[in-house]
Amino acid sequence: MPSLGATFGRGAATLPQWDLANSDCVLVMGSNMAENHPIAFRFVMQAKQRGATVIHADPRFTRTSAMADIYAPLRAGSDIAFLGGIINHLLQNDLWFREFALPYTNLSTIVGEDYRGPGELGGYFSGWNAEGRRYSPESWQYDGVVVPSSLAEGYVEIEGFAEATRRLHEGPTPKDPTLQHPSCVYQILKRHFARYTPEMVEQVTGCPREVFLKVADAMARNSGRERTGAICYAVGWNHHTKGAQIIRTGAILQALLGNVGRPGAGLLALRGHTSIQGSTDIATLYDLLPGYLPQPHAFRPHHTLEDYLKVETSPTGWWNNFPKYYVSLLRAFYGAQATPENGRGHDLLPRIVGDHSQLPLTVAMANGVIKGLFVMGQNPVVGGSNSKLVQRGLAQLDWLVVRDIAETDTATFWRDGHLVRDGEMRPEDIGTEVFLMPGSLSGEKAGSFTNTHRLLQWHDKVVAGPGDSRSELWFTYHLGRRLQELYRASTREEDAPIRSLLWDYPVDEEGEPDAEAVLREINGYTWPEREQLASFNDLKSDGSTACGCWIYGGVFPQPGRNLARARKPDGPEGPGTHLGWGFAWPDNRRTLNNRASADPEGRPWSERKRLVWWDETKGEWQSPDQIDFVKTKRPDYEPDWSKRPAGMDALSGTQPFIMIPDGVAGIFVPSGLKDGPLPEHYEPTETPVRNAFHPGVEGNPPAKRWAHDLNPIAAPGDPRYPHVLTTYRLTEHHSGGTPTRIVPTTAELQPEGFCEIPTELARELGLRSTDWVVLSTPRGEIETRALVTDRLRPFRLGERRVFQLGLPWHYGWAGMATGDVANVLTAVVGDPNTGMHENKALTCALRPGRLARRGGQG
Amino acid sequence: MTHRNRRPRGTLTGRLVGALQDWSVPRQLRGAPGHAKAAESAMSRGLRPRLEQADRVGTSICPYCAVGCAQLIYARDGKPIAVEGDPRSPVNQGTLCPKGAATFGLMVSPGRLDRCLHRAPGATAWREVPLDWAMERIAQLAKRSRDESFVSRLPDGTRVNHTLAMASMGGATLDNEENYLIKKLFSAGLGMVFVENQARV
Numbered sequence A: 001m002p003s004l005g006a007t008f009g010r011g012a013a014t015l016p017q018w019d020l021a022n023s024d025c026v027l028v029m030g031s032n033m034a035e036n037h038p039i040a041f042r043f044v045m046q047a048k049q050r051g052a053t054v055i056h057a058d059p060r061f062t063r064t065s066a067m068a069d070i071y072a073p074l075r076a077g078s079d080i081a082f083l084g085g086i087i088n089h090l091l092q093n094d095l096w097f098r099e100f101a102l103p104y105t106n107l108s109t110i111v112g113e114d115y116r117g118p119g120e121l122g123g124y125f126s127g128w129n130a131e132g133r134r135y136s137p138e139s140w141q142y143d144g145v146v147v148p149s150s151l152a153e154g155y156v157e158i159e160g161f162a163e164a165t166r167r168l169h170e171g172p173t174p175k176d177p178t179l180q181h182p183s184c185v186y187q188i189l190k191r192h193f194a195r196y197t198p199e200m201v202e203q204v205t206g207c208p209r210e211v212f213l214k215v216a217d218a219m220a221r222n223s224g225r226e227r228t229g230a231i232c233y234a235v236g237w238n239h240h241t242k243g244a245q246i247i248r249t250g251a252i253l254q255a256l257l258g259n260v261g262r263p264g265a266g267l268l269a270l271r272g273h274t275s276i277q278g279s280t281d282i283a284t285l286y287d288l289l290p291g292y293l294p295q296p297h298a299f300r301p302h303h304t305l306e307d308y309l310k311v312e313t314s315p316t317g318w319w320n321n322f323p324k325y326y327v328s329l330l331r332a333f334y335g336a337q338a339t340p341e342n343g344r345g346h347d348l349l350p351r352i353v354g355d356h357s358q359l360p361l362t363v364a365m366a367n368g369v370i371k372g373l374f375v376m377g378q379n380p381v382v383g384g385s386n387s388k389l390v391q392r393g394l395a396q397l398d399w400l401v402v403r404d405i406a407e408t409d410t411a412t413f414w415r416d417g418h419l420v421r422d423g424e425m426r427p428e429d430i431g432t433e434v435f436l437m438p439g440s441l442s443g444e445k446a447g448s449f450t451n452t453h454r455l456l457q458w459h460d461k462v463v464a465g466p467g468d469s470r471s472e473l474w475f476t477y478h479l480g481r482r483l484q485e486l487y488r489a490s491t492r493e494e495d496a497p498i499r500s501l502l503w504d505y506p507v508d509e510e511g512e513p514d515a516e517a518v519l520r521e522i523n524g525y526t527w528p529e530r531e532q533l534a535s536f537n538d539l540k541s542d543g544s545t546a547c548g549c550w551i552y553g554g555v556f557p558q559p560g561r562n563l564a565r566a567r568k569p570d571g572p573e574g575p576g577t578h579l580g581w582g583f584a585w586p587d588n589r590r591t592l593n594n595r596a597s598a599d600p601e602g603r604p605w606s607e608r609k610r611l612v613w614w615d616e617t618k619g620e621w622q623s624p625d626q627i628d629f630v631k632t633k634r635p636d637y638e639p640d641w642s643k644r645p646a647g648m649d650a651l652s653g654t655q656p657f658i659m660i661p662d663g664v665a666g667i668f669v670p671s672g673l674k675d676g677p678l679p680e681h682y683e684p685t686e687t688p689v690r691n692a693f694h695p696g697v698e699g700n701p702p703a704k705r706w707a708h709d710l711n712p713i714a715a716p717g718d719p720r721y722p723h724v725l726t727t728y729r730l731t732e733h734h735s736g737g738t739p740t741r742i743v744p745t746t747a748e749l750q751p752e753g754f755c756e757i758p759t760e761l762a763r764e765l766g767l768r769s770t771d772w773v774v775l776s777t778p779r780g781e782i783e784t785r786a787l788v789t790d791r792l793r794p795f796r797l798g799e800r801r802v803f804q805l806g807l808p809w810h811y812g813w814a815g816m817a818t819g820d821v822a823n824v825l826t827a828v829v830g831d832p833n834t835g836m837h838e839n840k841a842l843t844c845a846l847r848p849g850r851l852a853r854r855g856g857q858g
Numbered sequence B: 001m002t003h004r005n006r007r008p009r010g011t012l013t014g015r016l017v018g019a020l021q022d023w024s025v026p027r028q029l030r031g032a033p034g035h036a037k038a039a040e041s042a043m044s045r046g047l048r049p050r051l052e053q054a055d056r057v058g059t060s061i062c063p064y065c066a067v068g069c070a071q072l073i074y075a076r077d078g079k080p081i082a083v084e085g086d087p088r089s090p091v092n093q094g095t096l097c098p099k100g101a102a103t104f105g106l107m108v109s110p111g112r113l114d115r116c117l118h119r120a121p122g123a124t125a126w127r128e129v130p131l132d133w134a135m136e137r138i139a140q141l142a143k144r145s146r147d148e149s150f151v152s153r154l155p156d157g158t159r160v161n162h163t164l165a166m167a168s169m170g171g172a173t174l175d176n177e178e179n180y181l182i183k184k185l186f187s188a189g190l191g192m193v194f195v196e197n198q199a200r201v
């Protein structure tokens, strides 16, 4: 999320999946799309049938590779070196799309002269604080002006931050359109990536130079006025201690090639769970409120409503509307109890005090800090990193509520888990009170999912679920109702938030809350009349509107008009934007930043790639899509700086990236990222080799680490763990496995866990397919069956030969298809921006045979 | 034309010849394309799609990955009888992958849970409990954990309004409306800060 957000303004896929068919070149990287998003991969195949070049860059040769024109093998965790090499190739040979990138990105913007890159400072960016293991972004700012981050949290820890950003009202950011200034982004970028030579790429990634250059050429060839290329990625890019910067590298590449906001262009984040986009938009995440507003933080200037709005409202760009969205959210949360006296509800919200994401949650559980845990449709014993640490944590709880459609591995940790199996605890010693409650599936309840390209699609309740199964809507609503009842008589100040909650949803005969009533609140209505609002443009900052998630504004514009339920596709002759099918946020826009599909004068770059254009007679932008720009803003509009313009008035008619304070794509990101304004290759936390760019600074310096006895990490190059291990998914199973391991067909197709082992290594160890093997890391050991294959090739990295192993991670003991838990091997280490773990690249040992267990099973 | 209820008549030889003529394999071996008439038999001619028995069809979305394939759920007497890809959808145009195609199997899986189970501290087995009992017990436990751990202000007076002693996981498989209520209740209502879903998993 932060990578696309920091570069283009919104942390979401920039194009609809079906638009891939209009691409001339599709790079699939960090994803095995053919197997894990098969239905979306049809559009890649359609593009290929029309002549597009399809490229797959991946540690494993998969069915995606088999369908690609070019397969580029690379070592897990070396993606930045690979993509950085392409950027260098484009810059050295002047193969980038200058007419696009010069006006639409910050290439010409001048950065303050204190900035230094890792090439100059032995592996660190300027601003490194070794004691705190963190960066200060002061030296990354533009010359003379501080730019707020376009991510959820606009605030950046810089002395006098809010005042320093006010300079944005006074004039454009400093620029040198000739690109000669030594501190302009173009020159910095060129110097930074000059180290990513083809030789270096080959040495670090293991990808042969000819193959790498073929990829670079294919991407360069399919750029420009007439041609576009798209990148599809999945968690193969996210799950690293530098995942955000891998995605950033891809985003920079696309910005340079003019591949954003245009037909067949962009970055498609392929997400794994049905509504993972929705649960980020309406974030069940610790640091985000719905609509990408930051959860107030106790140690930031967020104390009063005024403080919070002052540092979080961007002077320029779309985020200048921030107060309207926040005050309306508070109204939706607290209704009549959001008053001027309590900061319109701001004083009732909880403050975060640090990182409360999944990995620290795991550690906090194991340390006994957490007493009660709700788990709703998740299976952290299988899906969480360092599974034994997770299970230790579950055993420390007073109570655990698991809500799911079947008995999960998490719900039965006390009976069948590793602690019991390995003889470390008996069920009698585990004091956790556990509830396992049946949940509902999409056809058994009504509601909306948001798919991977921001499309909200409603599903009906068609049948009733089995027995006592209930939706999470039912559970949450009734739990809240009971708690409000329990707190009703309280007069304590600390109980004010729960007593103040607006919680009056209508229910049907079975007690099921009306999901459409909830969606209407999410959409927004007037207060107190509760009349539906047509769009987020109607929101106010004076408390007269309520809105549960501003970016979803317009999904339910009138009573009875639930656009998530719209089911009118374009016919074969239609424009193919399918505006009548579901609702895409924001404002039903299908391609983000689509103003960039026209040149600065407002003409399409070419007839072939036409999407948005300026109509002088109508005085409006035209498009078969909804326009992601001010509809009537002329292409030649220039802000009148004498008036200290704010918000959108401060962006010119040629600045398509409206969520970014200076309106252009951030190739260099001054604010918002914790590990540098540009991506740099760092080795995974556990790596078989030294960092060839700067030996001594192997991993990402500010990567998150949590010291815990049960979470030891192997040192770089530790000879006891010589192999690279990468985890992945199978077509037939889903994530933590619960909803496929209990289905006869999918369980039969992939009945048991296994590990993919390269033929050469198998020969050395005398292994054959279906033999038992034991994999181990400092966290633990698992046993599984060998699958000997040529799909994983050994890599030659400098003098060394390195083997990679591949391990599907869906398995556990519950259900019909079973296997040992891959995540017993993985570590609690995280990306400094997102807190994502690093399960795509770690090191391990492999031996033939089985585990000797005290517990006796197996 | 249906042959389903035709009773074989005539001599034994006649019936044998008839049966052999009806058998599709020799026709296909002779080179007739297997996906056309050559695969027909008296029995297959009488087969009807299960969907015809449905008394209700509803629109749904695949519960697995985020491609968001649209589905049609066919039901009879309030029970699902089939799940198909929705041919109108610009995302999947009627197709489903092996997981999506398993949705019907998921809905009717013998592994589906239909009762609330409770495991007391130290117990070695589940026991079934009424839904209402579980709800009340959970509400009481949540209140107790919150009350024992709630912090209004830090020692220096900074407002925090939170509890670090309760956590929630999950959301990426749930509806937007469900996520909204979860965030609203857990965060804005109870002051929980450990609210997380699979976005980082």
Ligand code: SF4
Residues within 6 Å of the ligand: A036, A037, A038, A039, A040, B062, B063, B064, B065, B066, B067, B068, B069, B092, B095, B096, B097, B098, B099, B100, B101
């Ligand atoms: S059918 Fe397959 S590709 Fe489509 S949403 Fe379901 S799991 Fe994803």
